[in-house]
Amino acid sequence: MHKMPEQILLGHGSGGRLSQDLIKNIMLPAFQNQALAEMHDGARLTINGTKLAFTTDSYVVKPRFFPGGNIGKLAVCGTVNDLAVCGAQPLYLSAGFILEEGLSMAEFRQIVASMAEMAAAAGVEIVTGDTKVVEKGAVDGIYINTAGVGAMLPGVQIAANRVKPGQDIIVSGFLGDHAIAVMSERHGLTLPAQIVSDCAPLNKLIQKLLTEVPEIAMLRDPTRGGLATTLNEIAVDAGVGVMLDENLIPVRPEVQAVCALLGFDSLYLANEGKVIVFVEKELSEKVLTIMHQTETAGAACVVGTVTEKMSGQVVLKTKIGGLRLLDMLSGEQLPRIC
Amino acid sequence: MHKMPEQILLGHGSGGRLSQDLIKNIMLPAFQNQALAEMHDGARLTINGTKLAFTTDSYVVKPRFFPGGNIGKLAVCGTVNDLAVCGAQPLYLSAGFILEEGLSMAEFRQIVASMAEMAAAAGVEIVTGDTKVVEKGAVDGIYINTAGVGAMLPGVQIAANRVKPGQDIIVSGFLGDHAIAVMSERHGLTLPAQIVSDCAPLNKLIQKLLTEVPEIAMLRDPTRGGLATTLNEIAVDAGVGVMLDENLIPVRPEVQAVCALLGFDSLYLANEGKVIVFVEKELSEKVLTIMHQTETAGAACVVGTVTEKMSGQVVLKTKIGGLRLLDMLSGEQLPRIC
Numbered sequence: 011m012h013k014m015p016e017q018i019l020l021g022h023g024s025g026g027r028l029s030q031d032l033i034k035n036i037m038l039p040a041f042q043n044q045a046l047a048e049m050h051d052g053a054r055l056t057i058n059g060t061k062l063a064f065t066t067d068s069y070v071v072k073p074r075f076f077p078g079g080n081i082g083k084l085a086v087c088g089t090v091n092d093l094a095v096c097g098a099q100p101l102y103l104s105a106g107f108i109l110e111e112g113l114s115m116a117e118f119r120q121i122v123a124s125m126a127e128m129a130a131a132a133g134v135e136i137v138t139g140d141t142k143v144v145e146k147g148a149v150d151g152i153y154i155n156t157a158g159v160g161a162m163l164p165g166v167q168i169a170a171n172r173v174k175p176g177q178d179i180i181v182s183g184f185l186g187d188h189a190i191a192v193m194s195e196r197h198g199l200t201l202p203a204q205i206v207s208d209c210a211p212l213n214k215l216i217q218k219l220l221t222e223v224p225e226i227a228m229l230r231d232p233t234r235g236g237l238a239t240t241l242n243e244i245a246v247d248a249g250v251g252v253m254l255d256e257n258l259i260p261v262r263p264e265v266q267a268v269c270a271l272l273g274f275d276s277l278y279l280a281n282e283g284k285v286i287v288f289v290e291k292e293l294s295e296k297v298l299t300i301m302h303q304t305e306t307a308g309a310a311c312v313v314g315t316v317t318e319k320m321s322g323q324v325v326l327k328t329k330i331g332g333l334r335l336l337d338m339l340s341g342e343q344l345p346r347i348c
Numbered sequence: 349m350h351k352m353p354e355q356i357l358l359g360h361g362s363g364g365r366l367s368q369d370l371i372k373n374i375m376l377p378a379f380q381n382q383a384l385a386e387m388h389d390g391a392r393l394t395i396n397g398t399k400l401a402f403t404t405d406s407y408v409v410k411p412r413f414f415p416g417g418n419i420g421k422l423a424v425c426g427t428v429n430d431l432a433v434c435g436a437q438p439l440y441l442s443a444g445f446i447l448e449e450g451l452s453m454a455e456f457r458q459i460v461a462s463m464a465e466m467a468a469a470a471g472v473e474i475v476t477g478d479t480k481v482v483e484k485g486a487v488d489g490i491y492i493n494t495a496g497v498g499a500m501l502p503g504v505q506i507a508a509n510r511v512k513p514g515q516d517i518i519v520s521g522f523l524g525d526h527a528i529a530v531m532s533e534r535h536g537l538t539l540p541a542q543i544v545s546d547c548a549p550l551n552k553l554i555q556k557l558l559t560e561v562p563e564i565a566m567l568r569d570p571t572r573g574g575l576a577t578t579l580n581e582i583a584v585d586a587g588v589g590v591m592l593d594e595n596l597i598p599v600r601p602e603v604q605a606v607c608a609l610l611g612f613d614s615l616y617l618a619n620e621g622k623v624i625v626f627v628e629k630e631l632s633e634k635v636l637t638i639m640h641q642t643e644t645a646g647a648a649c650v651v652g653t654v655t656e657k658m659s660g661q662v663v664l665k666t667k668i669g670g671l672r673l674l675d676m677l678s679g680e681q682l683p684r685i686c
Contacts, residue, residue, distance in 0.1 A: 015453065016453050017449075018448070018451040021481075022479065023479055037443075040463070046473075046474065046477075055439075055497075066477065070446060101393075104404035104495045106493045108406050108491055109356045112356065114354065114356075115353065119374060136379040137379075137402060138402055139379075140406055143361030143362075148408075148487070150482065153491070155406060157493075345482070345483060346486075
């Protein structure tokens with residue numbers, strides 16, 4: 011294993027290679043336990059016979075308001091989605107606020123209102139919380155942590171080790187909208203068409219999928235690090251290869267244009283309302299039909315397949331027919347995207 | 349109700365009057381639900397027949413290392429204690445880190461090691477987490493959020509409405525050590541004797557108390573806002589008065605000396621390893637005997653009683669025999685104490 015740097019780098023929060031380093035070299039050895047070692051989007055626990063999922067995320071998005079949402083909306087949707095992709099019905103959230111002295115009360119109210127609205131949309135309750143205020147300059151306006159508890163859906167078994175060669179990989183819609191929306195707002199870019207974050211709660215869609223297609227092997231939401239990083243994690247955990255077809259990957263032309271202009275790769279951009287599904291080929295149509303009936307997943311499609319070869323790796327068949335190895339995100343493309 | 353200020357003030361994070369304003373005027377109306385409205389240290393929930401407690405706190409203590417602990421130790425003990433005073437056995441914690449680019453990896457390791465050590469001491473597992481890194485200046489080194497899930501102890505009914513006139517109020521030990529230890533470190537004070545934070549997990553003590561004295565009516569840990577603020581909250585919630593005897597309140601002479609010098613009031617100082625117990629007079633001795641057998645509560649004593657008169661108020665019988673009304677903390681004595 012390579013040597014850890016002596017200081018925390020922005021990349022340690024990227025969701026990519028350096029984040030993994032931090033988890034594997036510091037967190038796992040210190041906190042060692044089974045639930046953490048599974049390295050899912052949340053822990054799966056059993057308390058007095060009841061099966062639960064438990065997850066947390068802190069949100070530091072900059073700027074805190076962006077096309078399609080704000081930090082409050084993100085804080086509820088992100089944690090709801092992490093519970094959903096564990097195979098759980100999200101039920102209860104906590105909310106921990108760290109506020110900067112001088113933050114406008116009107117903005118704070120608006121952020122809290124968005125949280126309430128998203129909680130209602132997702133059917134969860136925000137039942138406990140905490141507010142700290144720090145002096146001017148000790149936080150950038152507002153950071154929010156949400157943790158969530160959900161009830162595992164009976165009969166569902168979402169696990170990387172159920173990903174097998176031959177399965178299809180489905181993405182629920184256009185990639186990169188969230189990252190580009192936030193980035194454009196941050197830098198005041200004037201784009202030909204406004205790009206809006208995809209931030210949305212996915213739990214109702216996912217619950218419908220898992221009820222009607224309980225055979226689904228694996229789910230994951232491609233947030234920080236994007237599709238490529240998420241698939242790399244799964245390929246390693248499952249001991250399989252992944253073959254993606256660039257022609258099939260849904261990216262809006264306007265997002266592609268911004269990426270081309272600024273040198274971003276849409277496959278590494280964060281999404282906040284998308285899910286990746288691994289399922290046997292013969293069940294793909296069934297999954298897609300369910301997805302296409304919804305607004306959030308109307309553009310869902312198969313983007314690739316699981317292979318036996320190239321275990322632990324993700325390969326992209328490019329538009330011009332070449333093969334490109336997609337590594338995990340190293341460093342950080344866009345800090346503070348969520 | 350008075351008008352809310354147009355900006356967030358440091359006092360909104362004090363745990364006192366302004367914190368209550370924020371909760372009552374913004375959070376409760378937005379998130380309205382039963383568990384939140386109970387305003388305990390955590391939410392009490394039932395999922396598929398299993399009774400749980402769920403709580404969260406963010407930790408922003410400054411400086412992050414202080415005599416007797418660091419931000420990591422605090423982040424585990426604080427959330428463990430919040431679950432314990434709900435009447436639950438703490439089981440699982442989440443950890444959400446917000447790190448500043450450039451934070452020393454050695455310091456981060458030390459903080460994580462303290463978390464692991466405290467989790468082991470308390471018998472809980474840190475099962476899920478998240479790490480965000482923000483650019484230099486966007487956070488002061490490291491903030492940590494922990495959320496916790498616990499199993500409610502059977503037969504236990506900790507509730508403000510069980511607090512009744514005639515009951516004794518017990519405090520488990522010396523007040524103010526944590527606040528003065530942090531404050532001294534922050535300002536580089538040279539004190540005649542070093543004061544060490546009382547930060548410690550209380551769950552084993554509390555579980556023993558609740559098992560042997562299930563009649564205990566109410567528990568609360570007097571953190572931000574101190575003993576006076578915590579008792580004010582309970583007095584209002586329970587619709588009773590509280591009469592404290594200054595001669596009985598345990599404060600170390602060296603803490604009292606710093607308070608006298610700097611104008612702090614020990615009754616409003618944060619504690620991180622103390623619990624307040626409300627129990628019928630005839631059971632006080634039993635509670636004290638259990639406490640005195642432990643290291644963390646060796647100095648436990650009765651500090652006052654619940655009264656029928658002065659409902660919703662806390663009155664201190666001073667050393668010279670006068671009566672002083674102790675209001676809830678207004679404003680902020682010591683920001684970033686936890």
